[in-house]
């Protein structure tokens with residue numbers, strides 16, 4: 001009995017892996033065929049990329065994580081005061097779930113936690129640690145893309161939901177994608193809910209550029225891991241030294257951009273096909289939009305949410321917003 005259950009589970013996870021790999025292959029082919037070349041930043045986060053992101057978070061230049069963490073620490077009690085008994089915390093892109101602990105510690109009335117993350121490895125590690133530290137918390141992890149259609153376990157269906165989307169991950173979306181995400185988050189969380197979102201704030205260009213191009217080169221490695229991942233998983237032959245990591249501020253869209261710029265004219269094979277790069281041609285790998293209170297509120301309003309409250313850190317500024325339907 002037990003072994004057939006195990007087998008069924010293994011087969012299912014194999015099937016999920018093949019499907020994931022096909023989607024990755026199709027998206028890489030589309031990305032490298034497009035002009036300009038551009039790919040979703042979600043593909044940064046395999047096990048290696050998730051670890052590299054954790055390493056970025058402790059570089060001196062990457063202020064968002066530590067700034068948001070200390071802001072959350074100082075406002076956790078205020079947030080907790082608005083969380084109902086038996087609330088279900090649903091986190092979009094939970095990674096290592098480090099910031100989550102600040103809320104779980106401040107709000108013991110939280111009954112269940114649903115971490116959602118695209119990296120199954122990062123999720124498994126986080127759940128293992130949480131199980132040990134919060135033995136009474138119901139844990140219901142979801143491995144997958146949080147922009148896909150999701151449903152919550154029926155066990156928590158009737159309980160009030162607290163959405164949690166820290167880290168300025170919302171900045172990765174184009175404005176229209178952010179609106180779509182906010183609408184689908186409402187759909188998932190239901191009418192008895194609140195949504196806590198961390199978002200980075202527009203500031204001096206030099207601070208922003210340094211945050212996305214740290215002196216130790218961790219962000220460069222993170223960016224190039226996309227190419228390494230194509231080599232590992234899709235039989236690619238990218239020479240990582242033939243590309244430059246470029247981080248630049250785009251003032252027209254209030255966003256940081258990351259690019260991988262080809263140093264030379266070259267042909268690269270990936271997913272079974274050849275792709276040409278001209279010297280200086282870029283593969284656009286990420287947008288990180290930065291917000292003001294006004295721009296964030298306008299975004300939330302256009303997705304049917306109202307801004308209930310906001311908190312701002314000291315410089316370098318980072319914001320946490322509480323939205324209600």
Ligand code: AVJ
Nearest residue numbers: 056167168169172212219288
């Ligand atoms: C995890 C998406 C919030 O955009 O700042 C860090 C990812 N990219 N350094 C960000 C990232 C380059 C990060 N987010």
